[in-house]
Amino acid sequence: MTAEVNDVAIRAQGLSKSFGAVQAVRAAEFTVSRGEIFGLVGPDGAGKTTIMRMLAGVLRPDAGGILVDGVDVGAEAERAKLRLSYMPQRFGLYEDLTVAENIFFYGELFSVPRKERLARSTELLDAAGMSPFRRRLAGQLSGGMKQKLGLVCALIHTPQVLLLDEPTTGVDPVSRRDFWAILYNLRESGVTILLSTAYMDEAERCSRLALLHGGQIRYCDTPARLKQAMPGALFAIASPTPRALRTAVAGQPGVLGVLLMGDRVHVRVDDPARRLPELRDLLAGLGVPDGAILATEPGIEDVFVALLGQEAPT
Amino acid sequence: MFERLSVMLMKEFLELRRDRWAMFRLIAPLLIQMLVFGYAATFTVHHVATAILDLDQSQASRSLVSHFVATSRFDVVDVAKNQADITRDIEEDKAVIAIVIHAGFARDLENGRSAPLQVIVDGTNSNTALIALGYISQIVAQFSADQASRAFSPRVGTVPPEIGISLQTRPWFNEGLDDRWFFIPGVIGTLTLLQVVSLTAFAIVREREVGTLEQIMVSPIRPFEFILGKTVPFFLIGLGDIALVSTFGILWFHVPFIGSAWVMLLGASLFLLAALGMGLLLSTFSRTQQQAFALNFFFVNPFFILSGFAFPIAAMPKLLQWFTLVNPLRYFLVVIRAVFLKGVGIAVLWPQLAALAVLALAMLTLSVLRFRKSLD
Known part of the structure; x- marks a missing residue:
């Protein structure tokens, strides 16, 4: 029992929240183990942010309980806040203060001792590639740098649980890579990370995913197992006119779903052995060469669309 | 608790110092308006x-x-x-x-x-x-x-036919009936209310807009520590305002100040607390600075008109007279005019001071409760 409790970083039970007539979150239940990177994936309005804010203790759930690092957030929000860190989509930085002053401010709010604060901020700024910008005003940083500074501020008190709400939205690829490098390092040191993301490649990097829709968690598993759970099989068809191809393929017998993926079309069918020849015939009629169609492994986006029956958020 | 409060204060003053125009924006409008009001706000009719x-x-x-x-x-x-x-x-x-x-x-x-x-x-x-x-x-x-x-006059020895009552008036406290003496203390109170309420409301709404409010609330800081950190600077600014504008009124317009500075300080402090509470309350009803602006406009102007600054409260309809009972400016104007011109002390002004204290307490309590709710 003790071992199990120690192993659990976040436990949400029967979590519900309504805003007026809108049920933002309905009876959400999940458990995140220590050291996991747990992803919340779902379209806008699925309830990701609401769940995060409840976990962070800034929003009171209508019903349900939350345990973060063994602390009941509902009963002891102040104690829980010392162990977790929450980074909203846009981290609140004081733009008139410098990078170092922002870090100092957030460190002091969490009563981080001076020595520890200095050591940690040096380490984090180095990891974020931001050491040369200590004295720059936060308002003069680029979007990616602001987001990294937000992460540094959020990590200054060495939280055991990190909640990140779409942390890399609007961040350039280089900063995104830095960002993920920091997250992997954190996981190494035993920090549990729960993040929401609109990027499917980021979802793929998570150890487990919860697929949200309409305030409910529909599926919750590792990316690999979610892919296995996807009904049917997938073919990728390369085409110079993917949109026309999508229209042609959609609605053919046995086709469960068609998804545009750049210059290719992903076609999900119920029975690959039976449908492949049918598709080849169809393509031949359209003048698409035979080699253009290939069986392919599903990505998270395919799974997402197949399981939730709709377009992915991106 | 003191660590978190002091870091909040440190942050506030650092932001204020970073803002090059802050001092100018805090002081110049007050002095200019004081000057304009001082010359323009008068009932005396000339030319x-x-x-x-x-x-x-x-x-x-x-x-x-x-x-x-x-x-x-x-x-x-x-x-x-x-x-x-x-x-x-x-x-x-x-x-x-x-x-x-x-x-x-x-x-x-x-x-x-x-x-x-x-x-x-x-x-x-x-x-x-x-x-x-x-x-x-x-x-x-x-x-x-x-x-x-x-x-x-030509008929010496005759008595004028009418012997009337000769009325000899002597106004107290303002013998020349200089209405500048009446207006300038009023201007001090009014300008301070306008400035403190809007500064407080806007500063908090700004933190909400930028997202720093939510960020601070996920830290172990308690709402009242945040509120204190946010309001103490404005309290000090408000006191500074009153001192500055009063000095200006005394030196420039030669309005006499014959009362006790301590009574003034007490009255001003209670008044400022009520004004801060009001600003805070407005901020809890505003998600954006535009909303705060609209609310500020909606509330502060009536407070100014219904304060007795220019229009006697006794002449207002009963309903409006009741409304003035929750207007801190109404009480402060009595206090500040009395301290300036009459030189009376707490023995006379205690009802106004008590009313200010009650209002300050009520507004601050209400706003702290509202503030907690508005975080969701």
């Missing part, structure tokens, strides 16, 4: 544009006219020739007042009859009209008295 139509053309009528010309209260802008000129002058705003001396004025006086004098007043600005009429009455009374004494 009223006056048209005169003298149809009598007698020595007596000219003498009456000279009485008007002798004061700086009236400027004769037109010596009219007929009634039509007078009508045109008033309609075209050339004159605010027209004095018509009808033919037979001197004859009536000679014969000891009462001589009618017609005064036409543009009532569009009822306030100026009323005050000007008061001056006219005074001047005419003076003229009558002069006429009477001249009429009787």
